[in-house]
Amino acid sequence: MKQIACNNRTMVRWQKILLLLLLTALFLLLARIGARHYFRETAVQPGTFPVMIGRVFALWALALMLLQPLLAMRFRFLDRLFGLDRLLRLHRMAGIVSLTLAFLHPMLIYVSGLKRAGPLNAGQWPEALGGIGLAGLWLLIVSSCWRQFLELKYDSWLKLHRYAGPVAFFALVHMFAIESAMRKGWLAAFWLVTLLLWAGLLIAQKKLRLGRGNASEAFVVASADVAAENVWRIELKPAGENAVFKFIPGQFAFVSFENAQPGPEEHPFTIASAPAGATGLQFLIKASGDWTAQLASVRVGDQARVSGPFGVFSPWRHDVERLILIAGGIGITPMLSVLRQLREEKSALPVKLVWTFQSRAGAPCLDEIADLRQFLPGFEFVAVATRESSVDVEAHRRLDKQALTKIMPEYQPGTMVMVCGPAPMMLAIRRDLMAMGYPQRAILSEEFAF
Numbered sequence: 498m499k500q501i502a503c504n505n506r507t508m509v510r511w512q513k514i515l516l517l518l519l520l521t522a523l524f525l526l527l528a529r530i531g532a533r534h535y536f537r538e539t540a541v542q543p544g545t546f547p548v549m550i551g552r553v554f555a556l557w558a559l560a561l562m563l564l565q566p567l568l569a570m571r572f573r574f575l576d577r578l579f580g581l582d583r584l585l586r587l588h589r590m591a592g593i594v595s596l597t598l599a600f601l602h603p604m605l606i607y608v609s610g611l612k613r614a615g616p617l618n619a620g621q622w623p624e625a626l627g628g629i630g631l632a633g634l635w636l637l638i639v640s641s642c643w644r645q646f647l648e649l650k651y652d653s654w655l656k657l658h659r660y661a662g663p664v665a666f667f668a669l670v671h672m673f674a675i676e677s678a679m680r681k682g683w684l685a686a687f688w689l690v691t692l693l694l695w696a697g698l699l700i701a702q703k704k705l706r707l708g709r710g711n712a713s714e715a716f717v718v719a720s721a722d723v724a725a726e727n728v729w730r731i732e733l734k735p736a737g738e739n740a741v742f743k744f745i746p747g748q749f750a751f752v753s754f755e756n757a758q759p760g761p762e763e764h765p766f767t768i769a770s771a772p773a774g775a776t777g778l779q780f781l782i783k784a785s786g787d788w789t790a791q792l793a794s795v796r797v798g799d800q801a802r803v804s805g806p807f808g809v810f811s812p813w814r815h816d817v818e819r820l821i822l823i824a825g826g827i828g829i830t831p832m833l834s835v836l837r838q839l840r841e842e843k844s845a846l847p848v849k850l851v852w853t854f855q856s857r858a859g860a861p862c863l864d865e866i867a868d869l870r871q872f873l874p875g876f877e878f879v880a881v882a883t884r885e886s887s888v889d890v891e892a893h894r895r896l897d898k899q900a901l902t903k904i905m906p907e908y909q910p911g912t913m914v915m916v917c918g919p920a921p922m923m924l925a926i927r928r929d930l931m932a933m934g935y936p937q938r939a940i941l942s943e944e945f946a947f
């Protein structure tokens with residue numbers, strides 16, 4: 498499995514480099530045309546095929562840009578339907594498609610001969626605005642897709658990303674100023690309604706943040722300790738008389754702290770505790786970067802804020818007769834919430850947990866999981882320790898296809914498999930499970946990154 502992961506990473510890296518080069522080349526080409534020349538009306542009639550396509554592309558690009566807040570603003574109703582992680586992935590895809598269309602739009606108009614190149618003049622401000630919008634969009638998309646490659650910190654990237662509003666505004670003004678059709682008839686009405694809806698959504702989001710819906714709620718740190726090597730266990734209790742919000746096992750929430758360290762930046766973490774009888778929320782957090790490394794300074798009584806719950810990674814949303822949980826490393830957190838809830842429910846559901854981790858020292862709640870056999874008659878546990886002698890009776894050292902074939906029963910309708918762990922591991926497991934006859938719909942997975 499290590500080999501597959503390594504190959505995948507290399508391929509992904511090369512694809513990213515190639516795409517980055519392609520986008521940069523496209524941008525430089527356009528920047529050259531834009532900087533040294535401007536597009537001026539020629540005798541060619543608007544209506545030629547490339548012009549039409551160019552205009553349609555511009556409309557699509559703008560429409561996609563205006564759709565973006567809907568995907569990214571954590572609206573509860575959309576989260577329940579699709580899951581926030583999927584929405585954010587769609588948001589990213591829509592951004593890429595919008596950039597591609599926005600790039601093709603001036604190129605097609607230029608190629609058609611409708612406008613021709615000439616020196617810049619002040620009357621061409623709408624074109625200049627379009628160019629600035631396009632450059633801004635390029636910056637937003639490149640910094641999002643290649644954030645890690647560019648070694649941009651998440652919070653710096655987030656600050657940059659907030660300029661998406663002005664970018665969309667520039668594009669809108671550009672189109673209204675240039676395209677008279679936008680200011681007439683049904684098209685004008687369509688854009689007006691779209692803009693009003695957009696403004697309404699923004700206001701609704703702000704209002705919801707003040708209310709219970711999407712708001713972050715005040716919590717207090719009830720306990721903070723080390724659960725395993727590099728893993729913090731943090732228990733939060735609602736501040737004052739508030740009750741814990743309702744959630745189902747497998748969901749996550751955004752957590753931040755009021756004190757300077759680790760600070761008010763919101764980070765997503767799965768709720769590891771069970772909802773049954775919850776008076777607080779438990780999070781198991783692996784120190785994996787700047788913010789999480791500072792969790793050592795969290796103390797009992799510190800004030801925190803939690804916004805949630807989010808996500809659709811839960812067997813509680815499906816009819817399940819048998820459950821198989823496959824976790825890699827800290828990907829155990831949603832499985833813990835599921836198992837703890839089943840323990841509370843004294844469930845007889847057949848459940849098999851396959852957990853792969855490097856060593857016992859870094860595996861939180863190992864004893865608690867092993868003890869679950871006493872409470873859950875249908876519970877089986879296979880632990881796969883990759884960097885020390887195996888703790889599992891079947892003695893697998895890696896969760897590769899061979900091990901999986903031995904561990905996994907034949908697919909039966911009603912079986913649900915939940916997979917959570919590093920992305921390459923999840924890809925490989927999904928592929929192997931499907932080769933073993935598990936249908937796509939029977940496999941739920943969640944990546945710990947948007």
Ligand SMILES: Cc1cc2nc3c(=O)[nH]c(=O)nc-3n(C[C@H](O)[C@H](O)[C@H](O)COP(=O)(O)OP(=O)(O)OC[C@H]3O[C@@H](n4cnc5c(N)ncnc54)[C@H](O)[C@@H]3O)c2cc1C
Pocket residue numbers: 582645650651652749762763764765766767768781782783784785786787788789790808827830831944945946947
């Ligand atoms: C749905 C979900 C559930 C998660 N559950 C857990 C869990 O139960 N336990 C656990 O240890 N980790 C969990 N994570 C991962 C956790 O959010 C990141 O490890 C953490 O935010 C890293 O922050 P950092 O600044 O320390 O690290 P960095 O090195 O800055 O970030 C590492 C990666 O984490 C992601 N990330 C960083 N900051 C944010 C942010 N503010 N919002 C969104 N993503 C961010 C980015 O993809 C980044 O590349 C979960 C992530 C998601 C998306």
